[in-house]
Amino acid sequence: MSQKKEVQLSVRNLCVDYITSNGDVRAVNSISFDIGKGEVFGLAGESGCGKSTVAFSVCRLHKPPAFISGGEIVFNGKDILEFDDEQLRQYRWKESAMVFQSAMNSLNPVLTMEEQFCDVLLAHTDMTRQECVKRAGQLLEIVDIHPSRLTDYPHQFSGGMRQRLVIAIALALNAKLIIMDEPTTALDVVVQREILQKIYQLKEEFGFSILFITHDISLMVEFCDRIGIMYAGELAEVSPAKNILTRPNHPYTEGLGNAFPPLHGEKKRLVGIPGTPLNLFEVPVGCRFQARCPYVKDVCRQEYCTLTEIAPGEFSSCHLHNDGMIDVKSLEPKPVQA
Numbered sequence: 001m002s003q004k005k006e007v008q009l010s011v012r013n014l015c016v017d018y019i020t021s022n023g024d025v026r027a028v029n030s031i032s033f034d035i036g037k038g039e040v041f042g043l044a045g046e047s048g049c050g051k052s053t054v055a056f057s058v059c060r061l062h063k064p065p066a067f068i069s070g071g072e073i074v075f076n077g078k079d080i081l082e083f084d085d086e087q088l089r090q091y092r093w094k095e096s097a098m099v100f101q102s103a104m105n106s107l108n109p110v111l112t113m114e115e116q117f118c119d120v121l122l123a124h125t126d127m128t129r130q131e132c133v134k135r136a137g138q139l140l141e142i143v144d145i146h147p148s149r150l151t152d153y154p155h156q157f158s159g160g161m162r163q164r165l166v167i168a169i170a171l172a173l174n175a176k177l178i179i180m181d182e183p184t185t186a187l188d189v190v191v192q193r194e195i196l197q198k199i200y201q202l203k204e205e206f207g208f209s210i211l212f213i214t215h216d217i218s219l220m221v222e223f224c225d226r227i228g229i230m231y232a233g234e235l236a237e238v239s240p241a242k243n244i245l246t247r248p249n250h251p252y253t254e255g256l257g258n259a260f261p262p263l264h265g266e267k268k269r270l271v272g273i274p275g276t277p278l279n280l281f282e283v284p285v286g287c288r289f290q291a292r293c294p295y296v297k298d299v300c301r302q303e304y305c306t307l308t309e310i311a312p313g314e315f316s317s318c319h320l321h322n323d324g325m326i327d328v329k330s331l332e333p334k335p336v337q338a
């Protein structure tokens with residue numbers, strides 16, 4: 001699926017279920033995408049669409065009530081879903097590392113940063129304590145924090161610094177894939193931009209791939225090479241980032257684009273997507289977006305539409321594309337019941 005030759009991660013037909021008191025719910029339904037080496041791949045979509053569930057799967061960090069009920073996650077040619085405990089230990093941190101939604105939750109408040117860096121390095125390498133401290137100092141410098149701050153506790157850093165500390169830990173063992181789930185959400189826009197620029201600069205320097213998750217689509221378009229748009233546990237579209245706002249291939253993508261202010265150019269009137277996200281306990285026959293789609297046709301209520309390559313490197317799961325490329329912007333929208 002990737003336009004780049006070398007694939008770092010290949011997710012195929014991934015299904016993830018949660019067992020709840022109301023029964024099983026499928027939070028991720030048959031998702032497939034590739035991430036190329038050195039590529040930044042974004043996942044965007046409304047809250048609850050399954051972005052974090054995909055991220056946790058790629059790190060195999062799920063715990064009950066979640067379980068992976070199908071598919072493959074192939075990293076460097078090996079399916080990580082088949083890994084035993086020792087293979088997983090090697091995979092985590094060394095091959096893939098995760099930056100979680102909230103930095104404060106991923107740092108231990110009662111340990112100094114030196115202890116936290118050493119914990120990771122001692123557990124996964126043969127380095128001595130002294131070598132670990134030296135490496136920790138280098139990692140702090142990489143994210144523009146003075147090594148003298150190693151002996152500080154997390155609460156002694158600002159929110160932006162804490163997020164950079166988490167990024168530094170993720171870089172500790174030169175992981176080839178870094179999964180970033182809302183890495184800058186809790187920060188003001190200036191710090192957010194600084195951190196993203198830093199991440200991009202580090203990616204260029206060290207060559208890792210990034211799975212980047214946010215529901216801020218404008219930010220994502222600037223930062224990513226390709227973007228997957230998720231709706232109700234499925235991929236609605238996968239396209240080059242530059243096309244997502246200007247030439248959406250799915251009505252949901254178009255709706256998301258209309259709901260965000262443009263970063264450049266003229267101001268425009270923002271229009272929300274009518275209706276509410278799909279209740280995963282009541283998945284309809286046909287397209288999951290049908291109740292909110294301004295272009296809905298009979299076929300959308302009758303037939304399921306799989307993610308299909310509609311042009312080189314552009315994938316859409318919309319019946320509007322069944323007969324070839326259709327520009328959703330050229331169609332006449334119909335009013336949708338909110």
Ligand SMILES: Nc1ncnc2c1ncn2[C@@H]1O[C@H](COP(=O)(O)OP(=O)(O)OP(=O)(O)O)[C@@H](O)[C@H]1O
Pocket residue numbers: 018019020027045046047048049050051052053054065066215280
């Ligand atoms: N522990 C759980 N038990 C039951 N259902 C869960 C659990 N965790 C997540 N879900 C459900 O799985 C779906 C996907 O959740 P997920 O956290 O992956 O969404 P998300 O896209 O990351 O949302 P956000 O943008 O708010 O972070 C949601 O419908 C959510 O209710």
Ligand SMILES: [Mg+2]
Pocket residue numbers: 051052053101181
């Ligand atoms: Mg999430």
